[in-house]
Amino acid sequence: MRDDELKDGMDGMDALLRAAMSDPAPVASPTFAQDVVRHTTPRRVTGAGRIVLYAYAVVAVALCVWLMRDLPVAVTAVGVALVANAVMAVALRGYVGSLVRQG
Amino acid sequence: MTDFTDDQLVIRCRDHQDQDAFGQLVHRYQDRVFRLVVSILGQEFAPDAEDVAQEVFVRIHHALTTWRGDAAFGTWVYRITFNHALNVKARMRYRAPHVPADVLATRAGDAPSADRQLDAARRHALVLACVHELPEIYQSALRLHYWLGASMSEIALMLDTPENTVKSYLHRARKLLHVMLQQRGIHA
Numbered sequence: 001m002r003d004d005e006l007k008d009g010m011d012g013m014d015a016l017l018r019a020a021m022s023d024p025a026p027v028a029s030p031t032f033a034q035d036v037v038r039h040t041t042p043r044r045v046t047g048a049g050r051i052v053l054y055a056y057a058v059v060a061v062a063l064c065v066w067l068m069r070d071l072p073v074a075v076t077a078v079g080v081a082l083v084a085n086a087v088m089a090v091a092l093r094g095y096v097g098s099l100v101r102q103g
Numbered sequence: 104m105t106d107f108t109d110d111q112l113v114i115r116c117r118d119h120q121d122q123d124a125f126g127q128l129v130h131r132y133q134d135r136v137f138r139l140v141v142s143i144l145g146q147e148f149a150p151d152a153e154d155v156a157q158e159v160f161v162r163i164h165h166a167l168t169t170w171r172g173d174a175a176f177g178t179w180v181y182r183i184t185f186n187h188a189l190n191v192k193a194r195m196r197y198r199a200p201h202v203p204a205d206v207l208a209t210r211a212g213d214a215p216s217a218d219r220q221l222d223a224a225r226r227h228a229l230v231l232a233c234v235h236e237l238p239e240i241y242q243s244a245l246r247l248h249y250w251l252g253a254s255m256s257e258i259a260l261m262l263d264t265p266e267n268t269v270k271s272y273l274h275r276a277r278k279l280l281h282v283m284l285q286q287r288g289i290h291a
Contacts, residue, residue, distance in 0.1 A: 010277055016284075019227060020230040021245075027137075028137040028156065
């Protein structure tokens with residue numbers, strides 16, 4: 001193929017590509033950034049949700065103590081077990097939170 | 104917050120969980136990320152581009168802790184975008200959209216110069232099919248240039264390559280297409 005033939009071909013190719021790709025280019029929706037930020041914002045527990053969680057914890061502890069009242073276990077041991085569980089729950093919450101942040 | 108550099112915004116977002124800072128970063132890069140995604144997915148999958156671009160930003164948000172600042176933030180963003188869009192495209196190939204022949208025939212039949220329009224539509228479809236067979240980087244450069252109207256400097260930025268290399272990509276892509284179309288009986 002001669003150089004001038006190739007050049008003509010390239011010019012024609014240019015025009016053909018422009019015609020083949022003449023569809024209107026898509027654009028992102030105006031709320032794109034807001035949607036992304038909403039997706040990446042960690043969900044916070046609402047006030048009502050927090051009350052439900054605290055109520056659950058109090059009821060669970062009370063129920064636990066009441067059910068164990070007749071067992072031959074010292075009150076101190078029950079207290080230690082409950083505190084140890086609470087500490088473990090807080091530690092796990094921190095660890096899971098860091099995993100979520102890392103993705 | 105518009106005065107902050109990318110690095111400052113990343114630090115605010117990463118170390119102080121400042122979502123406004125991340126919103127500013129998204130605002131800064133959304134157009135280019137979206138266009139890069141569109142250029143990789145191509146015309147058929149353009150409707151999916153917004154979802155893919157959103158996934159890219161979610162990935163970037165999760166990966167902010169791994170960004171060390173060795174490269175410019177933009178370069179890092181475009182690299183993640185390119186890789187993610189390529190992965191998505193590889194999955195999408197298995198559900199390629201199909202345009203029924205009767206739809207095309209009906210549309211062409213309504214026009215006065217139906218034969219000529221149909222012929223042009225076929226030529227254009229063939230050109231786009233040949234574009235699909237090119238290496239991904241050529242496809243992306245072609246779509247950014249011809250379809251999305253991006254400048255050479257913008258394409259160079261998004262593909263993380265010098266402007267001269269972009270020109271070379273476009274030239275080689277046109278040459279390859281010219282040969283491919285000639286083999287299919289179309290002379291540009």
